[in-house]
Amino acid sequence: MSAQRRGPSPERLHITLPPWTDCSGVAIRLDVGAAVSREARDEVRRAVAEEHLATLPDQATWIWSDGSAEGGVASGGSGALITLPSGEERTTRTPAGAVCSSTRAELVAMRAALEEVQQLEDATSATPLVLCTDSQAALATLATGAGEQRTTLGAEIWRLLLAAPDRPTWLQWVPAHCGLPGNERADELAKKASSLPQAAAPVDVRSLTKAVDRAASKAWRDRWPDSFFRRIMRDRFPTPVLNETREDAVNVHQLRAGHWGLSTSYLHRIGRHPTPTCQQCEDLKCPAALCLVCREEADTPEHVLLHCPCLAGMRLRLFGNIHPDATRLRDGGAVAALARGCLRHREPAGYGRP
Numbered sequence: 565m566s567a568q569r570r571g572p573s574p575e576r577l578h579i580t581l582p583p584w585t586d587c588s589g590v591a592i593r594l595d596v597g598a599a600v601s602r603e604a605r606d607e608v609r610r611a612v613a614e615e616h617l618a619t620l621p622d623q624a625t626w627i628w629s630d631g632s633a634e635g636g637v638a639s640g641g642s643g644a645l646i647t648l649p650s651g652e653e654r655t656t657r658t659p660a661g662a663v664c665s666s667t668r669a670e671l672v673a674m675r676a677a678l679e680e681v682q683q684l685e686d687a688t689s690a691t692p693l694v695l696c697t698d699s700q701a702a703l704a705t706l707a708t709g710a711g712e713q714r715t716t717l718g719a720e721i722w723r724l725l726l727a728a729p730d731r732p733t734w735l736q737w738v739p740a741h742c743g744l745p746g747n748e749r750a751d752e753l754a755k756k757a758s759s760l761p762q763a764a765a766p767v768d769v770r771s772l773t774k775a776v777d778r779a780a781s782k783a784w785r786d787r788w789p790d791s792f793f794r795r796i797m798r799d800r801f802p803t804p805v806l807n808e809t810r811e812d813a814v815n816v817h818q819l820r821a822g823h824w825g826l827s828t829s830y831l832h833r834i835g836r837h838p839t840p841t842c843q844q845c846e847d848l849k850c851p852a853a854l855c856l857v858c859r860e861e862a863d864t865p866e867h868v869l870l871h872c873p874c875l876a877g878m879r880l881r882l883f884g885n886i887h888p889d890a891t892r893l894r895d896g897g898a899v900a901a902l903a904r905g906c907l908r909h910r911e912p913a914g915y916g917r918p
């Protein structure tokens with residue numbers, strides 16, 4: 565298959581920056597976040613941000629960058645507004661990948677803007693640089709340091725930041741959507757960039773493995789038939805049954821699947837528990853399907869685990885309540901204990917296994 569048909573390969577980091585790289589010329593500032601609450605009104609957040617921005621040099625190259633990703637996972641778009649000390653403006657718009665996280669889109673925006681600045685200015689420029697972003701996650705990724713970056717993108721951003729060693733640089737966090745003009749314009753550029761062709765935009769390994777994980781769990785959930793246990797788990801994955809004997813684990817899995825091989829109603833349904841009045845049927849009201857312990861109703865998983873009166877004491881011990889919330893049955897250990905309890909109740913009465 566040609567490389568073109570396959571699309572760009574996932575980005576991988578081959579050379580990290582050495583751990584002793586001096587990053588002291590780059591200040592990462594999250595001070596605005598600490599000074600104003602997320603819930604504050606837009607005007608208040610904007611005023612606090614402007615107050616902090618006023619402490620940064622005016623005679624500088626200013627970058628406002630932003631990223632967007634549909635649902636935080638797809639169609640990444642990255643945009644930036646660059647204002648040079650002369651007042652001249654430049655903008656960048658970059659697709660960030662068909663599969664992409666919001667943080668990655670933010671980082672792609674920063675890289676594109678820094679590359680653009682490098683093109684426009686002398687590499688040895690000492691003009692201060694201020695980069696404003698509303699992504700705390702992107703800044704947190706960079707704040708771990710130049711030598712600690714685990715992605716090509718993070719390492720490239722640090723290389724660009726350190727290319728002009730005499731340039732004082734600030735990476736400033738600003739609150740989003742509160743009317744800061746630079747942030748609004750970057751947001752617009754990022755949104756427009758998300759509709760650019762994505763075919764040539766590389767996808768990183770992390771976004772790719774997360775996408776595969778999402779697709780596999782969705783396919784798994786879509787195939788899970790509606791059942792008592794599915795309703796208990798809602799959209800969660802059942803946890804593995806690790807600390808039980810093999811016999812207990814089989815009980816747990818069969819109860820979860822709604823086909824407990826030791827249940828009278830199940831055996832009657834498949835013709836393995838015939839009685840003189842009924843050889844086989846699917847009717848849960850049939851006397852041959854009744855719970856061998858209480859004889860009140862069919863011994864479905866729901867009955868055994870939640871309703872059988874003979875196991876009330878055990879439920880009280882396990883859950884502190886004889887009518888526990890069904891979600892407590894997410895615990896495989898509790899299901900195993902109730903199955904054992906049910907079987908123990910049968911044996912002394914001489915019923916044993918059906």
Ligand SMILES: [Zn+2]
Binds near residue numbers: 842847853
């Ligand atoms: Zn029957």
Ligand SMILES: [Zn+2]
Binds near residue numbers: 855856858859871
């Ligand atoms: Zn019962």
